[in-house]
Amino acid sequence: MSNKLFLGHRLRRLRRDHELTQTDMASSLSISPSYLNHLERNQRPVTAALLLKLAESYDVDIRAFAADGGHRTGPDELREIFSDVLLQDLGVPRYELAELANNAPSVADAIARLYAALKEAGREGGVAAGGDARAVVTPEIWVRDYIQAHRNHYPKLEEACETLSGALRDPLSVAEPLRRRLRDAWGVSAQVVPQAELGNLSQSFDQDRRQFLMSSQLKAENRTFALAYQLALLEFAGLLAQMVGEAEAPDEGIAQLLHMHLANYAAGAIMMPYGRFLAACETSRYAIDRLTGEFGANVEQVAHRFTTLSRPGQRGVPFFMLRVDPAGNISKRYAGDQFPFSRFGGTCPRWNLHAAFQAAGQVVTQLIETPDGQKFFTVARTIERPIRTELGAGLLAIGLGCPIDHANKLHCAEGYDLDKAPVTPVGPACAICPRLDCGYRATPPAGRLLAVDKDRKTISPYPFVAG
Template sequence: MKKVFMGVKLRRLRAERGLSQIALAQALGLSPSYLNQLEQNQRPLTVSVLLKISRALGVDVQHFSEDEEARLVAAMQEALADAPEPVTLPELKETATQMPALARALVQLHRRHADTLARLEAMALKLGDDRADLPAPTLMPFEAVRDFFFSHQNYFDALDRAAEGWAAQARAGAGLLPWLTERLRSAHGVGVRHSAGSHDGKRSFDTATRTLTLSGELDEGQQAFQLATQLALLEMGQAIDALINVPPFDTDAPSRHLARIGLANYVAGALVLPYGEFLQAAEQWRYDIELLAQRFGVGYETVCHRLSTLQRPGAPGVPFFFVRVDRAGNISKRQSATHFHFSRVGGTCPLWNVYEAFSQPGRIVPQMARMPDGRTYLWVARTVSQRRPGYGAPGKTFSVGLGCDLRHAPRLVYSKGLDLRDTEAATPIGMGCKVCERTDCRQRAFPFIGRALAVDENQSRFVPYAFADPAKV
């Protein structure tokens, strides 16, 4: 155990229990002078003293855990990313160690700010409809699941490590696909068949015959993903249910079902792209998405999705935001390992490079983008297309975006040629016109809701700003 100084935390525990230094010293079997030195950070906290404190004060040893401090430091770094004066890592560590309550309060205030932004967007949705009796918007099942993943920083340690263990077993055998097929057969009595031609879904499971049918259109990587998803549902059902036995999933069946599928898909991604091996390759190749896709035999979108989940305590990757949109601006997927101003109401900024990518299909488009609050990000976007074989069969095209805070950009190959110090060169973007306060944007389609209402003095009511008499505003 390295030297750990936790004087402030120790003084706080003593004060909460109404003990004097002499009384606590007697309870711990220490001299008052030695305890005083511990509380003044003149002596480090040893393992033997820590165990005595745990027994005497009835506190969990985890109360002094470095893991908890690391999480607090990471959370404070996120909360203070746009602070007017940079806060150094030693200062953050000192705060997390000596004043954890202050650190948690700071993080909580930051989260309240994020919640306020979310309510602002919900208000924008309501005000954007001309019906006065429009009820307050409620979360759809996919939104509830998305918020659940966000609350866990898009990382689930127990599931991720279990999937990594499966991957190690598969590597020791004949390979991933044969291992998955045999595991389903031997452990669960499930047979696997492949449908001929197109299939309505990628995977279907007949519980009566214990048969798993995969679409004939899937490549090997996609087959492995679907087999792993089914294995997760069968073998990790209890672990998954333990995670989702929380509101709103305890009373909302559609959201609960969607959350189970989402966590099973998470396991599948962690199996196909095992954490340690994948993170090592990502760091080695500076997060080059196409190289990673080639190395692991999966698609561009799959790599982007996995990169947004690399937040294992003690071994984190770059905290990414992942988004998938169509040409109409509909966001069909979004995941974040940290905070980003994703819009809940659609109509996201047309200046964002995820839309520019549609004009350059198949090409990676980098962008430095600055939000109205001053935060600057590095985004890379590229189109991905899916189509069924056969003449005249309709296809699907999306733009996939992957972004991170600018402070992480030097770790990415996509920062080549960019002047990361010149934040003024970043493209000004926003969450969407209704909630973006930029007044000089020529792409604005709607007024900012903070300016969208004005008082008509003659009628004593609120009217849309665009129709108000400027002389009376």
């Protein structure tokens, strides 16, 4: 098996992002333009020495660059798409999907976006005749892809939030200086009011009256977050508008959702400014409960902040995070450098994320291994919804994970013998999972010949021929 790195499309994209000609980039890397041309066309592998030069010249994170940062459509996602009943009869071989993902990543991304839109259209009953096909590109899918394309990290916003947070710092609380800043700098009064006054809202800003209202049913940490969110909308109005404009969202609704996401991101960065938060993470060994106390945040806010620590030269542990409800619906999905789960489906039932619901309030840990041999240390725990309603608070579960070679940096991994602890094999969506003897398999593997024998029942309900 070859370990050569053919990273032509990534080199080409990096060069174009910096608006360089091949001659310009070749000069900065001390190579010839013809050699760079061969590299971009995948006719030569990228060497370790060249990776180091890229890191030095363009502030490239070597591991993320070599792994494509985990945010482009990869062969696994394409296999999932082409295993769909609509396409599986084409029998597209794996090597062709790998070539597409590696050599034409933008085309692969386009296929993934169209497939996601098609899936959503199926759930909604399709697109009406004569309707705008863009309507099936759901806001959630578009914004999620945008977040992944930026590795859930926005340098300009981070810098602005860190500066503001430094000006607000108060040793006694986080919420009070936020409230004062709203009042003194923006003439906005912040109040907590009964839920009945807000109807179905949890918070509301009245531009004319300069009033910011928060529901009395919001927990203390969520009120603090709400104050930081409203302050971010005011303090960074120009920057947020610029970022949303540059994103070129397909419609106003999606643009507004992205704007809200960026303001949420800023709220977390104000409460947990990058440098101080990363230092606290490293000191506490990423102990979530200690960090919630130190920064006045809740478990979900801290877990989400973990996934944003991608500043060049100041990177944290590369976490991925999911949030699910008891029915298995995924409402948040943030990837670190690598993300081992299905892009279009749910999670593998062998990952114990859902076991957190049977152990409410406890931390559930697990070592998992994906079919390609990658190992991850994962943590799952329940959280309450941010606001109580007539139906009660209700529980959600969050799952965090990181590559096993980072697990020794985590407080929750203390006492683990990471070399000897049992490892649970997991996979992506069942339709594309290559594992043969899985008793949890819910669907037949697409494109595989079943090996069912009426005289012999197997542990897996859908045995299939390997290879």
